[in-house]
Amino acid sequence: MAKLALKGGSREAENLRKIVPPWPIYDGEDERAVVEVVRSRRWCRLYAGSKAEVFEEMFAEYHQAKYGVAVANGTVALELALKTVGVGIGDEVIVPAVTFIATASAVSEVGAIPIFADIDPETAAISAKSIEENITDKTKAVIGVHYAGYPINFDEVLPLIKKYNLFLIEDCAHAHGSEWRGRKVGAIGHMGGFSLQESKSLTAGEGGIVLTNSDELAEKARLIHNIGRVLGKPGYMHYILSSNYRLSEIQAGLLISQMRRLKEQVELKHETGEYLASKLRKIGGVEPLKKDERITKRGYYYFVIRYRSEELQNVSREKFVAALNAEGVPAGVGYGMPLYRQPAFKRENLKGVFPEDWGIPKYENLSLPGAEEYCRREVTLPHQILLGGKESADLIVAAIEKIKENVDELLS
Ligand SMILES: Cc1ncc(COP(=O)(O)O)c(C=O)c1O
Incomplete structure (x- = not known):
C-alpha cells in the first residue's frame, strides 16, 4: 500500500493548516x-x-x-x-x-x-x-x-x-x-x-x-x-x-x-527558522541557505530549501514539491527562473522600453551559473509557516523524511 500522500497515502503534515494562522493576521x-x-x-x-x-x-x-x-x-x-x-x-x-x-x-x-x-x-x-x-x-x-x-x-x-x-x-x-x-x-x-x-x-x-x-x-x-x-x-x-x-x-x-505584532513575529520566525534549518541539515538532500553568524536576525519572506535531487534518487524538484504539497506542506519554487529568462527581457519585448541605439545587453543570451544552479534547486515555504513554531517545523521535517524514506514511490 502506498505511504506517500501523492500516491494515495495519508497526509503527514495535515495539522499544519490548523497550527499556522491564515495570513494576513488581523483582530x-x-x-x-x-x-x-x-x-x-x-x-x-x-x-x-x-x-x-x-x-x-x-x-x-x-x-x-x-x-x-x-x-x-x-x-x-x-x-x-x-x-x-x-x-x-x-x-x-x-x-x-x-x-x-x-x-x-x-x-x-x-x-x-x-x-x-x-x-x-x-x-x-x-x-x-x-x-x-x-x-x-x-x-x-x-x-x-x-x-x-x-x-x-x-x-x-x-x-x-x-x-x-x-x-x-x-x-x-x-x-x-x-x-x-x-x-x-x-x-x-x-x-x-x-x-x-x-x-x-x-x-x-x-x-x-x-x-x-x-x-x-x-x-x-x-x-x-x-x-x-x-x-x-x-x-x-x-x-x-x-x-x-x-x-x-x-x-x-x-x-x-x-x-504591534511585527517584532514578536520576527523573533518567532527567526527561532523557528533556526530550528527547522538545523533539523533539515541532518536529513540530507534538503539544505537550508548557508549559515552565517553575521546574520544576527533572519527576517523571512521565504524559508528556502535547496533541493539536491542527486540525494533523492534523481527525483525531480517538481515531483518533490508535488509530494510535499500532497503531504500538506505549501511549498513552491520561488520565482521559478532567473529574471533574465522572463519574457519581459526578450529582445522584441524591450522595444519601446529603451531607445534602439542604447546597446542594451542581450539579456536572453545570459546564463549565470550561480543563478541557474540556485533556481534549479530552490524550494520555498511561505514565511507565515514559521509562525507555527517548532510544531510546524516538526511537521515539515516529518513530511520530508517520509518522502525520503519512500522515494521509490516517486520513481514511477
Ligand atoms: C524583492 C522584491 N522587490 C520588490 C517588490 C515589489 O513590491 P510591491 O509588490 O509592493 O510593489 C517585491 C514584491 O514582491 C519583491 O519581492
Missing part, C-alpha cells in the same frame, strides 16, 4: 484602526500629524533608521530611492539575477538600464565578484536584494560601493526585521525600499516605505514622493517635477496597528 484592533481613519474623513496624508508620519517613525525606529518615507508599494519605493540618489536616463544599475521583477523594472522605469549580476547559490545573495565584473563608467548604483530575508554580504559589497563611488539601494521587500552584525537592514546602504504588499511580513494589502539615515536624501525623497510639494506646507507650491507616491491614511492606520 478587532486592526478593524478599529481602519474605521477610525474612515470616520476621521482624513484619508490622505496632507494634514499635520498624519498616520503616515506616525507609521514612518515607528517603522524607521524598528529598523534603526533615522527616516522613513511611506509610499504606495514596494515597486515605487525602489523607484523613489533610485530617483532620490540621482539615477536617471542611460545610467546602469546592477541588480541580482534572482529576485522579483520589480527590482529590475524599477530601474527601467526611471530610464536606467538593469545589469544582471550573478548570485551565490548557497545564500541567494548578489555576488560581490560579479558586481565588480559588471561595473562600467555608466554604473551609478547597485540594488542589493535581501532575498528571502537573507541579507546580502555587506562586508564584501560595501567596500565596492565605496571604491567605485556608487549608491547602494537595499531591496528589503523580503527582509522586515533582518539584521547584519546586529544592525537592521534598510539603512545600511544609502537607502532601502520595503514592500508592504499582502504576502509580506508587514502589510496593509499594498504599501511600501523607503528608509535612509541621510538628512539630505530623506528631504529629497519626501519632495519627490509628494509631487514636488513640501509636506506640511499647504497649497500648490511645487518645487520640482515629480510623481505622487503617497501612502493612503487608511493603509497607514492599519499599518500602525499591524506594527
